[in-house]
Structures are given as C-alpha cells and as structure tokens.
Amino acid sequence: MTIRITEIFYSIQGESGTIGYPTVFVRLTGCPMRCSYCDTAYAFHGGNKMELADIVVEVGKYQVKHVCVTGGEPLAQPECHDLMRTLCDAGYKVSVETGGAIDISQVDKRVYIVLDIKTPASNEEPNNKYGNLDHIKASDCLKFVICDDNDYQWAKDFVDQRGLTEKCDVFFSPSADQLSATQLADWIIRDQLAVRMQVQLHKILWNNEAGR
Ligand SMILES: C[S@@+](CC[C@H](N)C(=O)[O-])C[C@H]1O[C@@H](n2cnc3c(N)ncnc32)[C@H](O)[C@@H]1O
Ligand SMILES: Nc1nc2[nH]cc(C(=O)O)c2c(=O)[nH]1
Numbered sequence: 001m002t003i004r005i006t007e008i009f010y011s012i013q014g015e016s017g018t019i020g021y022p023t024v025f026v027r028l029t030g031c032p033m034r035c036s037y038c039d040t041a042y043a044f045h046g047g048n049k050m051e052l053a054d055i056v057v058e059v060g061k062y063q064v065k066h067v068c069v070t071g072g073e074p075l076a077q078p079e080c081h082d083l084m085r086t087l088c089d090a091g092y093k094v095s096v097e098t099g100g101a102i103d104i105s106q107v108d109k110r111v112y113i114v115l116d117i118k119t120p121a122s123n124e125e126p127n128n129k130y131g132n133l134d135h136i137k138a139s140d141c142l143k144f145v146i147c148d149d150n151d152y153q154w155a156k157d158f159v160d161q162r163g164l165t166e167k168c169d170v171f172f173s174p175s176a177d178q179l180s181a182t183q184l185a186d187w188i189i190r191d192q193l194a195v196r197m198q199v200q201l202h203k204i205l206w207n208n209e210a211g212r
C-alpha cells in the first residue's frame, strides 16, 4: 500500500492540544480545498509515493511519542486510515489535522482529531461537513482560524449555538499575518469565551510555515 507524501520531519508541535511536544510530522500530499490563508500550498501537488512500511521506518528514526498526520488534507487519501491505525498499533500517540470537508467517522478512535471548522473568510465554509461534529470525542478538539472581526463573530455564534465548549476543547487561532493575536485575545476576553486562544508556536520560533 502506498501513500503520497510531501514530507516527514521532526519538530515541536506548534498547534492544538499537544502543542510543545516533540513530534514527527507526516504531511500527506493533496487537498480538495483552497483556504485563502493556507500556509501549506506546497503540499497541494507533487510529493512521492511511499510504502506504508517505509513511512513507519522513517518515523521510527526519531525518539518520539507523538506523530502528527497532516497535509494537505490527510483524509483525502483513504490509505491514511491504515497509516494512522498502524502508527497507533506501534504505540505512538497519533493526531490528525483535518480541514473538515471529508468524513471523520472512520478515523481510529485512538487518534486525537483536530477538526478545523472553516470560517467565511477562508472561502471554504460551504465545504464544511457539519455531520463530522457528531463524531468528535470529548478528547478531540475543534479549531477556528480567524481572519477578521466577521470571522470572529461567526465562530463565536457557531460555538455558542451548539454549546461546543461543553463537548471538547475549542481553539481560536489568528490567521498568521492577517489578524493580530492581541486583537483576537482582546475579543475573547471582552466576551468571556470559554475557548482556548492559540498562536502557531513554530512561526514564533522559526518564522516559517512548518518549523523544520
Ligand atoms: C495546513 S493545515 C493541514 C490540515 C488540514 N488541511 C486543515 O486545514 O486542517 C493545518 C492547520 O494549519 C492551519 N493554517 C493554515 N494556514 C494558516 C495560517 N495562515 N494561519 C493560521 N493557521 C493556518 C489550518 O487551518 C489547519 O488548522
Ligand atoms: N511545528 C509544526 N506544528 C504543526 N502543527 C500542525 C502543523 C500542520 O501543518 O498541520 C504543523 C507544522 O507544520 N509545524
């Protein structure tokens, strides 16, 4: 079984609930979406087909507990499920970053799902598969990348109306170079939201899109 891979690298997790852990990133190639702010457009095309067994060998070169399966859109390749299952079986703590346009119901229950809900300014909000919310575990998380004040209001209302902070962690993150982190923090405090503020740690540390 082969999977198209853009890169496998070791860094510090810069996002979501596992932020700060040394992590191996497996970045799958290809994405059906085109978010306005996407910092990973280099993963839309290209990459190399790799055997699942060779991916596991590459990950095994690092002394690490955490593996983050990302992209592109990792779930766009159905073989991603075999990869995640194999990594879980090997004892890794596996997370998957998904943009929410593809069904998550078949994701292995041991995997920590980071489900991005696309906002209006991403231009991909119509592609959110809202049925995915029914498959989120209490240990998973939801994430909103906020581009402007309209996105903030939209995300706030979305979370409020569905009581999402009662369901799992909810992250609000500013779109890099588009919305100031301080502005987003001020809005969250003003409205006393029960969400978790997040900035991409790797961009602070290395000022690049991946941190590798
Ligand atoms: C590159 S995506 C890959 C996984 C999946 N396609 C998704 O969108 O969740 C990983 C994460 O980076 C976030 N991201 C991409 N570009 C960003 C930017 N310019 N500022 C902040 N977060 C960004 C995405 O919203 C997503 O949560
Ligand atoms: N350091 C680092 N942390 C990350 N967390 C999620 C990433 C992603 O691109 O999905 C990412 C990434 O690209 N680099």
Ligand code: SF4
Binding pocket: 031, 032, 033, 034, 035, 038, 039, 040, 041, 071, 072, 073, 099
């Ligand atoms: S879904 Fe993820 S990889 Fe695809 S365009 Fe949006 S941020 Fe980029």
Ligand SMILES: [Mg+2]
Binding pocket: 039, 040, 209, 210
């Ligand atoms: Mg990234």
